[in-house]
Amino acid sequence: MQKIALFGTSADPPTAGHKTILSWLSQHFDWVAVWASDNPFKSHQTSLEHRSAMLLLMIQEINSPRHNLCLHPELSSPRTLETVEQARLLWPNADLTLVIGSDLVGQLSRWYKFEQLLKQVDLLIVPRPGYPSEQLDLWQLRRMGADVAIASLSAPNVSSTSYRETGDREALTPTIEDYINREHLYAWHEARKRAKVAH
Numbered sequence: 001m002q003k004i005a006l007f008g009t010s011a012d013p014p015t016a017g018h019k020t021i022l023s024w025l026s027q028h029f030d031w032v033a034v035w036a037s038d039n040p041f042k043s044h045q046t047s048l049e050h051r052s053a054m055l056l057l058m059i060q061e062i063n064s065p066r067h068n069l070c071l072h073p074e075l076s077s078p079r080t081l082e083t084v085e086q087a088r089l090l091w092p093n094a095d096l097t098l099v100i101g102s103d104l105v106g107q108l109s110r111w112y113k114f115e116q117l118l119k120q121v122d123l124l125i126v127p128r129p130g131y132p133s134e135q136l137d138l139w140q141l142r143r144m145g146a147d148v149a150i151a152s153l154s155a156p157n158v159s160s161t162s163y164r165e166t167g168d169r170e171a172l173t174p175t176i177e178d179y180i181n182r183e184h185l186y187a188w189h190e191a192r193k194r195a196k197v198a199h
């Protein structure tokens with residue numbers, strides 16, 4: 001049966017962490033469906049169109065030899081259950097695996113109709129620095145019938161927040177940094193330009 005990974009992200013902006021995850025998924029799944037979405041628990045600094053465009057650039061930057069990474073904007077919804085229902089229409093016979101970072105495990109029970117969600121997909125958890133997988137309480141998820149696995153990869157310790165709040169360029173890949181500069185997104189672009197002029 002075809003194995004499909006579903007990876008949704010705020011991508012505000014996408015980081016080197018997202019890049020590592022996408023590259024790994026590309027090697028371990030037949031197809032990787034990626035989308036940028038609004039998160040009902042957060043506000044976003046950049047429009048969904050820009051976030052989606054950056055994600056597409058990241059997929060092109062990865063240039064996976066398997067050509068199995070694909071942006072699916074039609075899957076975008078703040079409610080992952082709606083995304084999964086849409087994915088099921090696209091791939092009625094595939095094995096669907098929802099991919100989330102270990103930092104999100106603690107909030108899953110607050111997601112829209114999450115028990116229903118867990119019945120429709122397998123769950124793959126990507127360990128995130130600071131959220132060790134040994135410390136995750138997966139028992140409750142499994143008791144509800146969830147099929148949960150932990151991915152064997154280590155993603156870099158970066159976040160979109162660290163870029164938005166401190167301008168941490170280590171968090172970004174060159175393509176995304178270029179896009180941000182070109183489109184004048186986030187505050188750091190203007191701040192750097194002013195600093196250059198002052199010198």
Ligand SMILES: Nc1ncnc2c1ncn2[C@@H]1O[C@H](COP(=O)(O)OP(=O)(O)OP(=O)(O)O)[C@@H](O)[C@H]1O
Binds near residue numbers: 011103104127157160
């Ligand atoms: N460095 C990372 N390591 C492991 N998982 C990550 C990493 N960065 C993002 N993820 C996971 O990827 C998905 C999308 O993350 P998201 O776009 O919210 O990035 P973020 O860096 O957490 O953003 P923000 O700082 O704005 O909350 C989530 O499931 C998140 O847990």
Ligand SMILES: O=C(O)c1ccc[n+]([C@@H]2O[C@H](COP(=O)([O-])O)[C@@H](O)[C@H]2O)c1
Binds near residue numbers: 008011038080104
């Ligand atoms: O379904 C929900 O209620 C829900 C609540 C919070 C987050 N999500 C989704 O989880 C994915 C990861 O979110 P983020 O902000 O960590 O990138 C993204 O696709 C969000 O739309 C979904």
